[in-house]
Amino acid sequence: MAKMQANQMRAGMVIEFEGQRYTILKQNIMIPGKGAAVIQVEMRNIKSGAKKDQRWRTADTVERLETADEEFTFSYMDGEQIVLMHPETFEQTHVSTGILGDRLPFLVEGMTVQVRLIEGEPVAMTLPESVVLEVTEADPVVKGQTASSSYKPAVLSNGVKTMVPPFVTAGDRIVVKTEDASYVERAK
Incomplete structure (x- = not known):
């Protein structure tokens, strides 16, 4: 931990405040009509995810954490x-x-x-943006369903359910986004 002046805070830095760790989201220096300038900081609690607005005087010191x-x-x-x-x-x-x-x-x-x-x-x-997984179960294509019309439910080898194009069958390896399990393409 290192002390720094409040006016040195920048977005992306992590500080300790009142025993909690916060990521700085943005900061503005506000200069009131009279009196000392203040730093208005929007920050997010790392553990709880809650946002908090906090003000410091420019000369105040804060604990900066090494990231x-x-x-x-x-x-x-x-x-x-x-x-x-x-x-x-x-x-x-x-x-x-x-x-x-x-x-x-x-x-x-x-x-x-x-x-x-x-x-x-x-x-x-x-995680990486996408991952290759095997389809373990895929609903059969419904007769009369056109290839482009709709996706069908499938289960991946990691147990996650997703929607795949009609031509994908059990045993196929496909690329899915790790963010939301959405289908990207057939694995090469």
Whole structure:
């Protein structure tokens, strides 16, 4: 942790305030008619996600936290923990599955993920934009349905349900977005 003056805060920085960690979203310096300038800061609580507006005088000091974005390789699941390996040091890092929420099923062995660390502690994880998965179940095409008219329900090998074009059948490998499980294309 390092102290800095309030007027040095910038979007993307992480600070500690009243025992909580916040990401700075935006800041404005406001100069009132008389008196000292103040910094108006919009920030988001990292744990709760709640937004907060806070004002500081320019001379006030705040605690800035060290942040780093690093790539890790997903090794395996250990109960409620995701075990990641640093590709250069081969050190293992354990992260709670809660960090990914409903994107957890898209974590594939050997996948490279981006992890945001604050003071060395993982606080967020980003998956690649898309992943290749096998379709394990797909509804048959309804007679008379045209190829372009509508998507049909399918289940992916990670258990996630999605909608696929009529020509996709069980056993096909398809590319889906990790964000919302939407179909991109057939895997090459």
